[in-house]
Amino acid sequence: MTVKSSFRVLDGDRKTRDLVSAFLTYKGYETVILDDNADLFDTDRTTSPRILVADLVSLFARSGDALQQIWQTDPEQVAIVYAQSDAARTLPHDERLIFLPKPLNLDELESVVMRALEYQALKVRMPEQPVDEYPHFLCSTIIGRSRQMLNLFEMIEKVAESSATVLIQGESGTGKELAARAIHQLSSRSSKNFVPVNCAAIPDDLLESELFGHVKGSFTGAYANRIGRFEMADKGTLFLDEIGDMKATLQVKLLRVLQAKEFEPVGSTRSQKVDVRIIAASNKNLDEQVATRDFREDLYYRLSVIPITIPPLRDRREDIPLLINHFQGQFNRDRRRLVKGFTREALEMLCNYDWPGNVRELENLVERMITMKESGFITVDDLPEKYLAPRTVVAPPLSVSGSVPVGKELPPEGICLNSAVDAFENGLIMQALHRTGGNKKEAAALLNLKRTTLIEKLKKKNLQFP
Structure with missing residues (x-):
């Protein structure tokens, strides 16, 4: 279940305050601006837990002991505080406090917001959440009861205890980033940043700067120094998604970071030490890319110290009803719908579908069905045509008397009665x-039907006689 949070923004500089508020609102969070008269230490927690985003000077202007007073009234609240770098030493060491250096960078803000939400998801139990709502899940995000998923949960829990690099492979939509986040959340680095980078979504000429940062004047448009994702992830975890799309020259530089634990920002001649755990992921077969020399063999072995493969949804079909039930509850709440569920026949159709888009495709379908249906049960007639398995029409043999025999014996695993009756008809x-x-x-x-009734059945069932 997603932990819902309310962000409160405090900054005496109206321009910065409005920028932060607009950014959080754009990202879909409930945001409240604290004006000069707002009570910073109020105990009204109708939306809980809350996250404070504040300028250090404005915060201490309210009270020199503001953070401790906040935590006395609201122990679950996370504070994201930004100030000049040298001010960090004046702040208490607490896992509920996240410091950001000025000037404020929205990419860094987004990263620490995710870290705050992850902290609350791990530490805070929503009162309305049943204790055993999903007995087969990991970090409230990865769901499954199949043997493949239980083995994956066990592997993730073991891997999280080490600092070894991990290579996660699997088809698109299987949940590679969720697995990476789970490893981070269960590790000793969970209080630090989890920084994701999609290597395929960033142009090649910008990816180096994105990863390592750059110094002012290093290239056209570099008007100021900028820290990269490696520095943002220091003491934490860097997730490199779609690593198979990284160009060869950048692969060499990444290999050096893995070997030497240091990097150079673009345009700089000074190396910076970094303590980052690397988790890489790819939906491509990196073994084949190594064989075709599209991916460096030495980098591959550096990344795949611990390889993890996430199974596609079609190989764990027993998890489909569990996932559908989870998404149904989620979207009923989010969309304020009253859908009771999927009929047995509709569920059987979905379990027989191959799901090339995996869990992401299933989630999108359930969201669409919940949004459109609003209430009642979702039937086969509600499903898009691509999810409907072709129905084989088999003419049952007639007995000598012309009556129709019962047919085959009921199989041990049972059948879908609606489907059987439909095929019989x-x-x-x-x-x-x-x-x-x-x-x-x-x-x-x-x-013993009317002609019009037969015609209607032929149209509805899409039956044709040569």
């Missing part, structure tokens, strides 16, 4: 049409 209709040479009036008479 389709078979009778096709037999009647075959016997009458396609004459719908005569076929309807054999089935």
